[in-house]
Amino acid sequence: MKLLDVENLKVSFPTRTGVFDAVRGVSFTLGQERLGIVGESGSGKSMTGRAILRLIRPPGRVTADRIAIEGEDILSMSEKQMRSVRGQRISMVLQDPKFSLNPVMRVGDQITEAYSVHAKSSRAETRRKALEMLEAVSIRDPERVFRSYPHEMSGGMGQRIMIAMMLIPEPKILIADEPTSALDVSVQGQVLNIMDKLVQQRGMGLILISHDLNLVSSFCDRVLIMYAGRIVETCRADALHDAQHPYTRGLLNSLPRLDEPRTQLEVLKRDPAWSEAPSVSGAS
Amino acid sequence: MNNSGIDINKLNVWFGHGEDRVDAVRSASFTVPNGGSFGLVGESGSGKSTILRALTGLVPDWNGAMSVAGETLGKSRTRNFYKQVQMVFQDPYASLHPRHSVDQVLGETLQLHGFKDVETRIMRLLDDVGLGPQFRFRYPHQLSGGQRQRVAIARALASEPSILLLDEPTSALDVSVQAEILNLLTDLRAEHNLTYLMVSHNLAVVSHLCQQIAVMQEGDIVEILSVEDMRAMRTAHPYTQHLLQSSLGYVREENNQV
Numbered sequence: 396m397k398l399l400d401v402e403n404l405k406v407s408f409p410t411r412t413g414v415f416d417a418v419r420g421v422s423f424t425l426g427q428e429r430l431g432i433v434g435e436s437g438s439g440k441s442m443t444g445r446a447i448l449r450l451i452r453p454p455g456r457v458t459a460d461r462i463a464i465e466g467e468d469i470l471s472m473s474e475k476q477m478r479s480v481r482g483q484r485i486s487m488v489l490q491d492p493k494f495s496l497n498p499v500m501r502v503g504d505q506i507t508e509a510y511s512v513h514a515k516s517s518r519a520e521t522r523r524k525a526l527e528m529l530e531a532v533s534i535r536d537p538e539r540v541f542r543s544y545p546h547e548m549s550g551g552m553g554q555r556i557m558i559a560m561m562l563i564p565e566p567k568i569l570i571a572d573e574p575t576s577a578l579d580v581s582v583q584g585q586v587l588n589i590m591d592k593l594v595q596q597r598g599m600g601l602i603l604i605s606h607d608l609n610l611v612s613s614f615c616d617r618v619l620i621m622y623a624g625r626i627v628e629t630c631r632a633d634a635l636h637d638a639q640h641p642y643t644r645g646l647l648n649s650l651p652r653l654d655e656p657r658t659q660l661e662v663l664k665r666d667p668a669w670s671e672a673p674s675v676s677g678a679s
Numbered sequence: 680m681n682n683s684g685i686d687i688n689k690l691n692v693w694f695g696h697g698e699d700r701v702d703a704v705r706s707a708s709f710t711v712p713n714g715g716s717f718g719l720v721g722e723s724g725s726g727k728s729t730i731l732r733a734l735t736g737l738v739p740d741w742n743g744a745m746s747v748a749g750e751t752l753g754k755s756r757t758r759n760f761y762k763q764v765q766m767v768f769q770d771p772y773a774s775l776h777p778r779h780s781v782d783q784v785l786g787e788t789l790q791l792h793g794f795k796d797v798e799t800r801i802m803r804l805l806d807d808v809g810l811g812p813q814f815r816f817r818y819p820h821q822l823s824g825g826q827r828q829r830v831a832i833a834r835a836l837a838s839e840p841s842i843l844l845l846d847e848p849t850s851a852l853d854v855s856v857q858a859e860i861l862n863l864l865t866d867l868r869a870e871h872n873l874t875y876l877m878v879s880h881n882l883a884v885v886s887h888l889c890q891q892i893a894v895m896q897e898g899d900i901v902e903i904l905s906v907e908d909m910r911a912m913r914t915a916h917p918y919t920q921h922l923l924q925s926s927l928g929y930v931r932e933e934n935n936q937v
Contacts, residue, residue, distance in 0.1 A: 606854065608854070609927070610928055614928070649854050649857070653883050658865070662855070662858050663858070
């Protein structure tokens with residue numbers, strides 16, 4: 396069974412000048428794999444991630460024919476039921492640890508809170524679990540980190556703490572929204588490596604939302620390319636560089652490359668037809 | 680005007696005193712010839728932006744020798760220095776005043792530099808950076824990220840400088856917009872015979888725009904190499920090699936064990 400099944404997802408926001416459609420009918424499925432979603436800012440990739448967790452508040456509107464986690468429909472769930480889905484079954488890692496950790500709460504308290512909300516266990520047990528998780532995300536001195544505040548951590552440490560917090564309830568699906576774009580390249584590798592291990596060992600499904608084409612093509616199994624709220628193309632990640640759609644080609648060609656010097660970079664010429672073409676299905 | 684661009688010799692920059700002293704840049708030396716383009720790469724905290732800040736006089740504690748366009752730099756900067764050297768910042772969303780129109784931003788800069796024919800110069804600057812006259816009375820919130828960065832570049836060009844300091848000029852932009860800005864910078868350098876000193880963490884961007892590249896790690900310049908050597912991965916230092924490898928994408932570890 397598919398871990399996640401999304402059919403005809405739409406997200407819209409009313410504005411003074413009319414309704415703005417951020418996501419316009421996106422369908423895809425997720426198995427035990429690493430699925431990448433790429434696109435420019437404003438293409439609706441983050442909104443897709445948030446809509447799956449039902450994190451879009453009114454006046455934003457989310458509609459879909461179906462959003463199901465392991466066969467269970469989440470659109471009809473009450474807000475109370477949703478709370479047991481968030482964190483426990485689907486987790487989300489956000490872009491910048493500076494803004495997603497509570498600055499006035501010790502790291503350890505934040506992680507144990509995330510766990511104790513979903514599981515009934517003793518304090519000692521929770522603490523042991525939290526330290527274990529910190530170790531699993533390659534933090535060398537978990538005891539010290541456990542006692543410290545977020546501002547004492549570097550960006551890479553902060554992001555690993557976020558991942559530890561999100562993974563401690565052992566979710567089936569992890570949505571990572573630009574998890575490494577605030578990090579240096581070498582730390583980026585470590586963070587990805589941790590997520591990679593978790594997918595392989597726990598059979599987790601991972602959705603990696605990113606604007607970095609090189610990263611997605613080297614890390615993921617499958618890629619959805621989004622443009623103006625729709626999926627314009629889907630392909631195997633290692634075949635991304637042979638993508639066919641003119642938008643994908645345009646994005647790839649606009650990247651400066653180390654191995655190929657060019658005097659002028661290709662500039663993307665947008666075709667209005669791209670946003671009118673129906674969304675491609677991202678089912679595997 | 681001058682045939683020496685930027686010359687930096689044994690530059691040290693530090694913050695704090697006594698026990699809290701942090702050496703942000705240690706004994707950095709490099710030369711950028713007039714009309715050349717030089718890149719500084721490294722990870723956050725490596726001191727690459729600090730060198731730019733030291734050049735523009737934004738850090739109080741430094742020693743060593745810096746000279747720009749033939750002028751040796753002391754504690755303060757002269758008016759002529761600011762005419763010669765201008766900086767473009769990373770985030771076009773933060774570097775433009777939200778309540779000043781493009782016209783005000785450029786007009787004020789031109790006036791400060793003592794130009795009389797402000798009217799024609801504004802039009803020419805907008806034209807230089809590929810924005811039409813219809814953008815002249817817009818406010819930053821009416822512009823996209825790429826258009827804002829064009830305005831920031833126009834502002835830097837207002838004093839007719841010979842040297843542009845570029846601090847991560849495209850890292851806040853989408854790749855398609857990044858390509859437009861990089862092309863613009865390439866064209867401007869050719870048209871105005873500008874000297875570039877660019878800071879970036881993106882090796883591909885630096886290699887696109889720069890002829891010589893210095894790699895920095897924790898305040899030290901570990902290696903200075905030409906772009907040809909970098910493209911061919913001919914590097915002497917293991918850290919440069921490591922950066923090059925990481926910039927090519929994610930490398931899956933062979934045995935994945937926790």
